[in-house]
Amino acid sequence: MTSYTDKGEKPERGKFVRFHHVTFWVGNAKQAATFYCDKMGFEPLAYKGLETGSREVVSHAIKQDKIIFVFQSPLNPGNEEMGEHLIKHGDGVKDIAFLVEDCDFLVKTAKERGAGVVKEPWVEQDSNGRVKYAVVQTYGDTTHTLIEYLSPYKGLFLPGYKEPLFRDPLLAKLPAAGLNFIDHIVGNQPDDQMVPISDWYQNCLLFHRFWSIDDKQIHTQYSALRSIVVTNYEETIKMPINEPATGKKKSQIQEYVDYYGGAGVQHIALNTSNIIQAIVNLRARGMEFLAAPDTYYKSLREQLKSAKIKVKEDLDRLQELKILVDFDDKGYLLQIFTKPVQDRPTLFLEVIQRNNHYGFGAGNFKSLFEAIEKDQDARGNLTVTTPEGQAKAFY
Numbered sequence: 001m002t003s004y005t006d007k008g009e010k011p012e013r014g015k016f017v018r019f020h021h022v023t024f025w026v027g028n029a030k031q032a033a034t035f036y037c038d039k040m041g042f043e044p045l046a047y048k049g050l051e052t053g054s055r056e057v058v059s060h061a062i063k064q065d066k067i068i069f070v071f072q073s074p075l076n077p078g079n080e081e082m083g084e085h086l087i088k089h090g091d092g093v094k095d096i097a098f099l100v101e102d103c104d105f106l107v108k109t110a111k112e113r114g115a116g117v118v119k120e121p122w123v124e125q126d127s128n129g130r131v132k133y134a135v136v137q138t139y140g141d142t143t144h145t146l147i148e149y150l151s152p153y154k155g156l157f158l159p160g161y162k163e164p165l166f167r168d169p170l171l172a173k174l175p176a177a178g179l180n181f182i183d184h185i186v187g188n189q190p191d192d193q194m195v196p197i198s199d200w201y202q203n204c205l206l207f208h209r210f211w212s213i214d215d216k217q218i219h220t221q222y223s224a225l226r227s228i229v230v231t232n233y234e235e236t237i238k239m240p241i242n243e244p245a246t247g248k249k250k251s252q253i254q255e256y257v258d259y260y261g262g263a264g265v266q267h268i269a270l271n272t273s274n275i276i277q278a279i280v281n282l283r284a285r286g287m288e289f290l291a292a293p294d295t296y297y298k299s300l301r302e303q304l305k306s307a308k309i310k311v312k313e314d315l316d317r318l319q320e321l322k323i324l325v326d327f328d329d330k331g332y333l334l335q336i337f338t339k340p341v342q343d344r345p346t347l348f349l350e351v352i353q354r355n356n357h358y359g360f361g362a363g364n365f366k367s368l369f370e371a372i373e374k375d376q377d378a379r380g381n382l383t384v385t386t387p388e389g390q391a392k393a394f395y
Helices: 029-040 080-089 103-112 194-204 252-260 275-284 294-305 315-321 362-378
Strands: 015-025 043-048 057-064 067-074 092-101 117-126 129-137 143-149 179-188 208-213 224-231 238-245 264-272 324-327 332-337 348-355
Touching (some): 015 080, 015 143, 015 179, 029 043, 067 179, 092 264, 103 143, 275 332
Antiparallel strands (some): 015 092
16 A cells, blocks of 8 residues: 655646536436435435426435535437437436636646547536536546636525425435545546556646556455556645456456446545434345455454454444455545446445545455455345456356
């Protein structure tokens, strides 16, 4: 595990401020938004569809504290771009939007350094203010929208969005999830694409390396991964980039790539200040999580005996809820992962709480892999890798 502290020189102009929102392309935006509200504690924020004059695409924006997800679906037959995306990838993340300063400069710089610009900067406005956008291509079919407020925006979300058509009375009766902001968003790559993609962020968006691990550090009996985390100068946007490493059986990274049809967002980590209460409430709402075995907690207790830090939370409670602990000499983090949130074994979510710890749970990757491999096996996807590196079914 390697941590990097050298940010390099501060960019002369432009700034990536933070994650703004995440856009999902799904088969049924209304139902997907409802699932995240019911199960994950979001509330309806804003709507764009036939009733607001949007004739091609419907958008349901939902919010929890500083986290905004937008679910979009095509409204008409024959929408080839969205249709092909859904056939290939299934429901998943299409776009990760960043709030920026000096959008024009950032796009110009990215373009000069070889980035593909999907849409040059343009402005949208309504009675609530003016917003500038641009879209650049990142890994796979995923994009980044850069968003700059040209005037203070007083609307619910962005120009063109109106009040939600319906607010479910059930939501007020459910226990609060207590999720606060997007901690990081992980992108899975096919083998040998991790370094080129992390280089792309460093060259085109002027991000820098924050953290990395290799397959010697992260592996189970069957599979392994490599990961590089890139971040903006202010380190408010963290983007881990993963790739599979060759193992005896197909890794969960490769399983993702196979079912998603290439590179894409594997998981979104949501930060909370009280993970125990968050998971109690999310489980009560019907959210499904991966389960670490009890042997994990036996080993954890042994390791903590000689650790320089003390975990404040009750370990029995963490074990009961299957929350994982990772630590170093300075602090620790608590984390847990949902099962995939659609039928394909692709996108899932993470809930994370940090206590003076800025890593990504490397100490837990082995336990996470083993929990995922158990589910992979149930799906018939924990397959043997042939000498050529191709996975084949194991019967």
